[in-house]
Amino acid sequence: MPRSALVLLAPGFEEIEATCPIDLLRRAEVQVTVAAVGEDLLVTGRSELTLYADCPLSEVSGQEFDLLVLPGGPAVFELREQPRALDLIRRFHLEGRIIGAICAAPLLLLDAGLLPGPRHTAHGSVADELPDLVTGSETITEGTLITSRGAGTAVSFGLALVCALCGPEAAEAIRQSIHAPSS
Numbered sequence: 001m002p003r004s005a006l007v008l009l010a011p012g013f014e015e016i017e018a019t020c021p022i023d024l025l026r027r028a029e030v031q032v033t034v035a036a037v038g039e040d041l042l043v044t045g046r047s048e049l050t051l052y053a054d055c056p057l058s059e060v061s062g063q064e065f066d067l068l069v070l071p072g073g074p075a076v077f078e079l080r081e082q083p084r085a086l087d088l089i090r091r092f093h094l095e096g097r098i099i100g101a102i103c104a105a106p107l108l109l110l111d112a113g114l115l116p117g118p119r120h121t122a123h124g125s126v127a128d129e130l131p132d133l134v135t136g137s138e139t140i141t142e143g144t145l146i147t148s149r150g151a152g153t154a155v156s157f158g159l160a161l162v163c164a165l166c167g168p169e170a171a172e173a174i175r176q177s178i179h180a181p182s183s
Helices: 015-027 075-079 083-094 106-111 151-166 168-177
Strands: 004-009 031-036 042-044 050-052 067-070 098-102 139-142 145-148
Touching (some): 004 015, 015 031, 015 067, 015 098, 015 168, 067 083, 075 106, 083 098, 098 106, 098 151, 106 145, 139 151, 151 168
Parallel strands (some): 004 031, 004 067, 067 098, 098 145
Antiparallel strands (some): 042 050, 139 145
């Protein structure tokens, strides 16, 4: 059965942190659904790139996915105010499914009650709210949580997601095919 991932997009998302994992997961033949948090399928990121989501989040509420991807950027601060997004994160966690959060998105893990606890990293700008974050690692996999520091670590983050879903061989094959440095 093919693996599946759900990527949440809200206005102000960090484009690299969304598109890089989407691309790498699709290269690994993961079925990726990009869901707009609002009803508008055209979602504009922080750098004014507009992505066309597959569907609104409301249309996938009953579907099962193996992975939830939370890009960072200013969108995180809107998502922190959305109970539906936080409930989704809690449900993934309670069901033992993988959650990836990059940049400021680990704040959503905090708001959902998953942090502090597992080792995690995030963008330095959120260190005041996440004082236990690990600053010396690009990406950290701790149980079913995968966190990463920011746009500059998007490839590392995407490969960690592929590794978690498809195994280290798949992640290594993709890493080599895109000439990414080994970690």
